[in-house]
Amino acid sequence: MKLQTGQLATVPPKQRTPEAIARAVAAMEALDVGAFRGGFILEKIMGPVSTGHLELRSRDPGENPRVTFNYFQEAEDLRRCVEGIRLIERIIESKPFARFRYDYLPVGALLNMTSSFPINLRPHHDNISVSLEQYCRDTVLTIWHYHGGCHVGRVVDPHYRVLGVDALRVIDGSTFNYSPGTNPQATVMMLG
Incomplete structure (x- = not known):
């Protein structure tokens, strides 16, 4: 059985080199197929305190611009x-979830x-016994x-017109101070 995932899409396009793709495919194929019947554990931190910047x-x-995310800076x-x-663990271990x-x-x-899944380009640790902080x-x-x-x-300006430039607006998620709790496409379409 060949395992595939869309998570390689989380790697910036210019970093999706043939070597990076080969490493991701090898990592996916090395995973136990039976494990895929169990799913993945993911969470979203709404409204993070840490901020990055773009230059x-x-x-x-x-x-491409230079982007510094500053994940977990705060x-x-x-x-x-x-x-x-920890909350996800308690839910999974609960009787209603059995x-x-x-x-x-x-x-x-x-x-x-x-x-262990190739979801980003950061070095990973082999197991979560290191700490949940390291897992995050x-x-x-x-x-x-x-x-x-x-x-x-x-x-x-408040109408999304670029300051100091005539007849140019920015209509995309870059103007959001807060990200919606879902895919932002519908919100962006409402701006247009």
Whole structure:
């Protein structure tokens, strides 16, 4: 059975080299096929305290900007991630959830499987016994819902017109101060 995933899409396009793709495919094929019947454990931290920044490398619109995410720069975000994983563990181990759980696949095995999966380009640890804090650091990713790089009042006006430029608006998620709790496509379409 050949295993495939869309998670390689979380790797920036210019970093999806043939070598990176080959490593991701090898890592996916090395996973136990039976484990895929159990699923993955993922969580979303709504409204993180940590903020990153974006810088243009040049005036060339074809060149990607330099993005610094600063994941878990603020301790509050890491604390909330660990609390979220602990809550997920309690839910999975609860009686009402029992019929959705495989006895052969305890929560620790799900976490280990998730952390071993090639979901980002960061180095990973082999098991979660290191700490839930390290698990959060190893598995952090963005899923491409960027926002906040084009601040209203600093780059665009309240009608999304670029300050100091005639007849140009920015209608995308970069103008969001807060990311919606779902895929932002519908919200962006409403702006247009």
